[in-house]
Amino acid sequence: SSGINAEWPLRPGDIIDKNSFTNSSSITQLYFKFIPYDVIVPYFSRLRVRFPSLQGLMFSFASISSLKQLNALSAVRRLDYLNISPEGNPVTNLSLWKYYILYRLSHFHLRKINDTDISMSDVILAEQLFSPLGETAVSYSDVSVLLSLLPDVRRKQILAYCEAAEQKKQVGIKTPEDRKKKKVPTATLR
Numbered sequence: 001s002s003g004i005n006a007e008w009p010l011r012p013g014d015i016i017d018k019n020s021f022t023n024s025s026s027i028t029q030l031y032f033k034f035i036p037y038d039v040i041v042p043y044f045s046r047l048r049v050r051f052p053s054l055q056g057l058m059f060s061f062a063s064i065s066s067l068k069q070l071n072a073l074s075a076v077r078r079l080d081y082l083n084i085s086p087e088g089n090p091v092t093n094l095s096l097w098k099y100y101i102l103y104r105l106s107h108f109h110l111r112k113i114n115d116t117d118i119s120m121s122d123v124i125l126a127e128q129l130f131s132p133l134g135e136t137a138v139s140y141s142d143v144s145v146l147l148s149l150l151p152d153v154r155r156k157q158i159l160a161y162c163e164a165a166e167q168k169k170q171v172g173i174k175t176p177e178d179r180k181k182k183k184v185p186t187a188t189l190r
Contacts, residue, residue, distance in 0.1 A: 029056040034088075037062040037069055044075040056081040056112075061088030067100045074105060081112035102126035 030051070032040055037059060047054055056079060064070070064084060070091065073079070082101065086092040094100075098113050103126040110118055 027051045031058040033060040037064045041072040048077045058083040060085035064089040064091045079108045099126040103130035
């Protein structure tokens with residue numbers, strides 16, 4: 001596979017924003033070494049455009065120290081594999097960091113983390129461990145904030161659905177949710 005190695009003092013913008021690579025569509029992996037993760041994060045949303053064949057990211061000595069930092073990877077939009085080297089990345093000392101990645105990036109359908117294949121049982125365990133966290137976060141978040149986290153296509157789908165549901169309620173048409181709320185008398189069940 002074709003890749004780019006980036007080391008400090010090269011700025012991530014030098015790779016992502018400049019046309020220094022004539023065939024950037026053939027790049028499948030980016031390897032960041034000695035570049036602080038927080039310096040790279042602002043460029044994540046542009047990676048997919050600049051490198052359409054990108055499949056994997058690798059970080060070594062990037063100072064990734066918390067699970068919260070890993071949330072930024074969702075801006076990449078798609079990954080097949082992720083390598084976060086234990087050297088210089090304290091987050092790898094946390095026992096559940098891989099499961100958090102699987103949960104947080106479940107829409108990516110990651111195949112490998114740190115060169116280890118992801119099994120269906122790993123995905124299920126990640127969901128069991130972290131879905132209560134997601135439910136809590138959603139229940140205390142403003143709807144506009146939640147919608148801003150979604151990709152444009154999905155946000156438009158949800159807004160269209162909500163608008164249609166609102167129109168049906170105004171007209172008096174029962175939605176499937178309304179039918180579920182309707183209680184069936186216990187006498188009819190006997």
